[in-house]
Amino acid sequence: MDDTINGDMSVYEIGYLLSPAVPEEKISDEVDALRKIITGAGAAIIADELPHRQKLAYVMRRKTVSGSYEKYADAYFGWLKFELEAGKIEGVKKSFETNPSVLRTLLLSTVRENTYLGKRAMQIAAELTGSDRAIETKAETDQGDNKRDKKEAAPATAASVEDMDRSIDEMVKEVI
Amino acid sequence: MKKQCYFNQHNIKYIDYKDTDVLKRFLNPHGRIISRKRTGISAKYQRQLATAVKRARFMGLLPYVAS
Incomplete structure (x- = not known):
């Protein structure tokens, strides 16, 4: 919280689900685009995991422009951990959310050390x-x-x- | 005998929402979080666990309701 006031660097993690409509070979392009959003804002990436396709625990629905719902039973789950100025994180979050192939995102503020046991x-x-x-x-x-x-x-x-x-x-x- | 905290025992300082194998251990067959009384986790880690489970549910890694 103090970071917002000071404008200091904070460590964040974004978890995202990519739509299963994206073909497997184009996943790396999508990831590059997402990495560019982050690095473009001046962030340094600390750790990441490439998206891998997996079955979701429940069926997710997303409203389309036409008003109907798209249903997703599986998706590609990946995450990125990076360090960024606290003032710029809002913009990054918005660009992630507006990306059409991103189904869902989860932004956390976290610590530099590894928390993922894998x-x-x-x-x-x-x-x-x-x-x-x-x-x-x-x-x-x-x-x-x-x-x-x-x-x-x-x-x-x-x-x-x-x-x-x-x-x-x-x-x-x-x-x- | 008093049960010891799982996370203290395993030297886990931060509970990550992506570690679903660990989180699953603290869910009942319906997918609900098991209470502190039963898990024996310290208050600190039970709070972290609850947050992590809820994050994992949002991302579709764990179910909200399991049949």
């Missing part, structure tokens, strides 16, 4: 630690079964403490 997230998610197992069993059972849940959760937590330590050690090594 593949590491898969590993972490795959590790069924005791506490997580407890979450799952609890989520699936009714509230009335709380007592039984606690009994199930306790041994699982105890058994996986070593696993957890090991996984944390591995992660620390990765970071170094």
Whole structure:
């Protein structure tokens, strides 16, 4: 917030969905156009991920000029992380939104360091630690079964403490 | 035994909306966010988690309602 007043540089991230109507080979052109918008405003790109086609969790609708709705069940999801003067971000956001092949955008102010776990997230998610197992069993059972849940959760937590330590050690090594 | 915060344990400082595999762990089969009481996450990260889930929903990475 203070950045707006000072006009300092801030770190932003824009996530965007490109329309599936764009053919796969033209995606790089679209990305170049989006990157140009950002760099044209004087931003330095810190990180990005090229859009990849994926199924959306729900069908999105977008109103066309004629008033009818277009439905999208899948789209290309990509993101860009960059540093820009706080005063210029509004213009960038508008040009993203007015781009016809961009279905949806999400602008965040974020931090310079990497927040995206990516593949590491898969590993972490795959590790069924005791506490997580407890979450799952609890989520699936009714509230009335709380007592039984606690009994199930306790041994699982105890058994996986070593696993957890090991996984944390591995992660620390990765970071170094 | 008191449950420990998942994000503290895994050294995750910022919860990113793109990490849907992690976020999915904290949704019930209907796609609703599981309460703090059940997740055992610290208040700080439960707030971050809620924001991240809502962002992911907006971008179509997670469902608003799962059948």
